[in-house]
Amino acid sequence: MSQLKAIVFDMDDTLYPERDFVLSGFQAVAAWASVNLGINESIGSATLFKLYSEGVRNNTFDRWLTIHGIERTEIVPNLLDIYRQHLPNISPFPEAIDLLKTLDQSYQIGLVSDGYLAVQQRKWAALGLDRFFDAVVFSDSLGRENWKPSTAPFKLVLEQLNISPRLSVYIGDNPHKDFFGARQLGMYTIQFKHSTSEYGNHQPPSPDHYPHLIVDSLAEILGSIYKIESLL
Ligand SMILES: [Mg+2]
Missing domain, CATH: 3.40.50.1000 (HAD superfamily/HAD-like)
Structure with missing residues (x-):
């Protein structure tokens, strides 16, 4: 007893x-960015994963936009919303x-x-x-x-x-x-x-x-x- x-x-x-939640969020962001920013989806998600595996945590989306030649920090809050609101694949x-x-x-x-x-x-x-x-x-x-x-x-x-x-x-x-x-x-x-x-x-x-x-x-x-x- x-x-x-x-x-x-x-x-x-x-x-x-928890890594799986992060990855599924990145995929949602990359899918949105392929339509709205013209970033190739698989390349976009690969660069997000790479930043994550390098230990980047706080300014991931700013750095990601810069890597893809997009200087529009005003859209980072949109990317965070997509990340937080996506339907998790976990x-x-x-x-x-x-x-x-x-x-x-x-x-x-x-x-x-x-x-x-x-x-x-x-x-x-x-x-x-x-x-x-x-x-x-x-x-x-x-x-x-x-x-x-x-x-x-x-x-x-x-x-x-x-x-x-x-x-x-x-x-x-x-x-x-x-x-x-x-x-x-x-x-x-x-x-x-x-x-x-x-x-x-x-x-x-x-x-x-x-x-x-x-x-x-x-x-x-x-x-x-x-x-x-x-x-x-
Ligand atoms: Mg915990």
Whole structure:
């Protein structure tokens, strides 16, 4: 009989590879630009992927327009809108479905996800995992100030599940924001680091930002949960 009652997940880079969302957004931007800016679509998407794989994150579209000889920075907000509003072509990590099916037999399952509400909701719909989840919290619905590492979205999901933090685990990828708020409440935390993880190898900014346990694959999550059970 399990002593833990709830397993709560992050979404981006925990239930699916976030890189796939980025790539599908780039494809949408490249498709728009081929019609409206005359940039060849496959070349356009290839140069976006190249900038991304070189580590460019904040001014990608400015640099991309420059590479294609278009000096029109005023259209960057349009490109960002297309990126954020596109219908994401994303799927859960292959092991995620089996893991959720197994967990569903013994635990309540929740989600706490950061990011712009409409964007996160589109991703959630595309993943098709809602049937496994007993509570879904998008922190943006509580206001920007309540994005992780705020404790507010964790409190809300546990209230909805009606479960004490001490009987719950949060699973996420990002040491900057996934474990601090959850730990402040008394939740257990597990970091999932996969091979294309954006933040997996970042150093936690303080001792309070560390997870309790770290795994490299979703298949190891069950073992970690049992390890936590044995400590209770
Ligand atoms: Mg994440």
